[in-house]
Amino acid sequence: MFDLRDLYQQVIVDHNKSPRNFGKLADFNHQADGYNPLCGDKLHIYLKVDDAGVIEDVSFEGEGCAISVASASLMTDAMKGKSLDDFRTLFDGFQHMVTSDLAEAPDEEHMGKLAVLAGVREFPSRIKCATLCWHTLHAALQDSAEPAKTE
Amino acid sequence: MMDGKTPMDLDRIRADFPILHQQVFGKPLAYLDNAATTQKPQSVIDAVREYYEHDNANVHRGVHSLSERATAAYEGARRIIADFFHAHSEREVIFTRGTTEAINLVASAWGRANVRAGDEVLITHMEHHSNIVPWQMLCEQTGAILKVVPINEAGELLMPEFEALLSERTRLVGVVHMSNALGTINPVADIVGLAHAVGAKVLIDGAQAAAHLPVDVQALDCDFYVTSAHKMYGPTGIGVLIGKEALLDAMPPYQGGGDMIRMVTFEKTEYNDLPYKFEAGTPHIAGAIGFGKALEYIRGIGFDTIGNREKDLLTYATTQAEGFDGLRRIGTARDKACVLSFVLDGIHPHDLGTILDREGVAIRAGHHCAMPVMQFYKVPATARASFSIYNTEAEVDALFAALHKAQEIFA
Numbered sequence: 352m353f354d355l356r357d358l359y360q361q362v363i364v365d366h367n368k369s370p371r372n373f374g375k376l377a378d379f380n381h382q383a384d385g386y387n388p389l390c391g392d393k394l395h396i397y398l399k400v401d402d403a404g405v406i407e408d409v410s411f412e413g414e415g416c417a418i419s420v421a422s423a424s425l426m427t428d429a430m431k432g433k434s435l436d437d438f439r440t441l442f443d444g445f446q447h448m449v450t451s452d453l454a455e456a457p458d459e460e461h462m463g464k465l466a467v468l469a470g471v472r473e474f475p476s477r478i479k480c481a482t483l484c485w486h487t488l489h490a491a492l493q494d495s496a497e498p499a500k501t502e
Numbered sequence: 503m504m505d506g507k508t509p510m511d512l513d514r515i516r517a518d519f520p521i522l523h524q525q526v527f528g529k530p531l532a533y534l535d536n537a538a539t540t541q542k543p544q545s546v547i548d549a550v551r552e553y554y555e556h557d558n559a560n561v562h563r564g565v566h567s568l569s570e571r572a573t574a575a576y577e578g579a580r581r582i583i584a585d586f587f588h589a590h591s592e593r594e595v596i597f598t599r600g601t602t603e604a605i606n607l608v609a610s611a612w613g614r615a616n617v618r619a620g621d622e623v624l625i626t627h628m629e630h631h632s633n634i635v636p637w638q639m640l641c642e643q644t645g646a647i648l649k650v651v652p653i654n655e656a657g658e659l660l661m662p663e664f665e666a667l668l669s670e671r672t673r674l675v676g677v678v679h680m681s682n683a684l685g686t687i688n689p690v691a692d693i694v695g696l697a698h699a700v701g702a703k704v705l706i707d708g709a710q711a712a713a714h715l716p717v718d719v720q721a722l723d724c725d726f727y728v729t730s731a732h733k734m735y736g737p738t739g740i741g742v743l744i745g746k747e748a749l750l751d752a753m754p755p756y757q758g759g760g761d762m763i764r765m766v767t768f769e770k771t772e773y774n775d776l777p778y779k780f781e782a783g784t785p786h787i788a789g790a791i792g793f794g795k796a797l798e799y800i801r802g803i804g805f806d807t808i809g810n811r812e813k814d815l816l817t818y819a820t821t822q823a824e825g826f827d828g829l830r831r832i833g834t835a836r837d838k839a840c841v842l843s844f845v846l847d848g849i850h851p852h853d854l855g856t857i858l859d860r861e862g863v864a865i866r867a868g869h870h871c872a873m874p875v876m877q878f879y880k881v882p883a884t885a886r887a888s889f890s891i892y893n894t895e896a897e898v899d900a901l902f903a904a905l906h907k908a909q910e911i912f913a
Contacts, residue, residue, distance in 0.1 A: 355911060391873075415852075416850035416851075
């Protein structure tokens with residue numbers, strides 16, 4: 352039997368209550384919308400990437416459930432100062448972590464604080480809540496005019 | 503007559519629904535998502551199974567015994583439905599896949615023959631997407647204009663505004679009988695009278711209402727009444743359009759194919775009589791038979807008993823909701839039934855849905871296919887507990903205990 356605390360760890364509850372990097376960046380050069388039509392979760396990501404391809408700053412706005420807000424909060428924290436290659440590696444790692452077999456322990460060494468979201472594996476209907484911000488950041492990097500979806 | 507308030511009757515009703523007697527995550531299931539779909543009594547399950555075990559054949563075609571039995575059962579269901587809704591005749595009862603298809607049928611077949619550029623279609627702010635989008639599509643195709651009757655904070659239609667929006671340009675009024683997102687029961691008889699006074703037709707979306715309120719389409723004098731079996735203890739994938747015969751007769755067909763024709767040559771096709779003109783292809787025979795059984799089940803309990811019981815339960819739940827710290831009810835109409843829609847401070851409805859599920863309590867979290875209602879209340883989503891004849895006070899208690907648990911997790 353899985354405990355609800357596997358999903359709603361204190362870190363997630365805290366990030367939901369006081370999301371980091373929330374609001375519009377004063378200076379940004381990429382942005383995108385993310386939308387989960389099933390839940391109505393909406394995100395907007397602002398991104399400042401420097402000439403060397405390093406994420407200088409990133410923030411988000413929007414509304415959603417605790418999982419989507421905490422995930423965006425944790426992701427934006429994790430991405431600051433990271434290269435675009437780092438983003439791809441972490442995005443892949445994150446997607447693997449939230450869809451992998453329950454027997455597989457999350458890769459805390461590489462995922463860092465993001466590993467607290469591994470609990471969504473036990474709640475299939477909530478996986479998309481955790482990945483929406485990643486798809487949105489990906490869309491922002493590509494300057495996609497279409498809102499990112501988790502489908 | 504049974505008294506719906508005695509626990510013994512409730513036990514008997516609950517015994518009719520095998521699915522209710524299970525545990526979810528080790529907790530007794532409290533199924534409070536009846537506005538999405540209701541559970542099925544054993545009599546409906548048996549009717550569908552027996553049809554496939556003994557009578558399965560195509561209808562209106564074969565001369566063999568099985569086909570004759572299948573046809574008799576299918577047409578028997580149509581008769582039950584006609585009686586249940588007090589249709590003038592069985593020719594007015596068109597089987598569809600559900601409410602959504604029934605509305606699309608009217609928007610497509612009646613709409614394209616009767617709605618022109620500059621005409622108006624009038625709906626309300628509390629419609630389900632299924633009673634918005636088909637009319638939007640019709641307006642796009644024809645150049646007609648979609649108008650919307652506003653609602654107040656309680657989730658009630660503003661009737662003076664409705665009257666002000668009605669004019670000789672109004673071709674059709676589409677209105678939900680009972681709102682799935684708010685529980686509001688609309689004054690449909692008044693609406694029909696006012697609409698007819700300006701020459702507009704009226705379609706009533708009865709998807710949510712028909713299991714809870716008695717419907718007499720002749721007394722209402724509505725032009726089209728649509729509903730779905732699966733919200734009335736029947737199978738999914740089957741519903742009904744009940745329309746006035748003269749209107750249906752004058753409408754072009756919706757889909758072409760087998761069963762809806764009398765005579766086909768490559769030059770010309772002669773269409774079948776009502777109701778078959780609108781039933782192209784092999785229908786959902788088992789579904790129709792199950793639908794008929796479901797209506798017999800409802801009739802066996804009776805709408806007086808159902809109404810009294812569901813009113814008591816909603817009052818019980820509403821009283822607890824009013825005393826619950828941080829809870830805001832969405833939809834507080836004076837005339838409402840069976841739906842407790844709400845938001846809780848600091849906890850998103852989807853998180854509530856997940857947490858409640860682990861406590862065995864099934865609710866719906868989301869926009870309830872009524873995004874304009876969410877926009878009106880400026881919420882992204884609501885949590886919705888919706889009740890039925892088999893729900894108990896103990897299940898309502900389980901709901902509120904689980905809400906307390908959610909508050910503890912998010913404290």
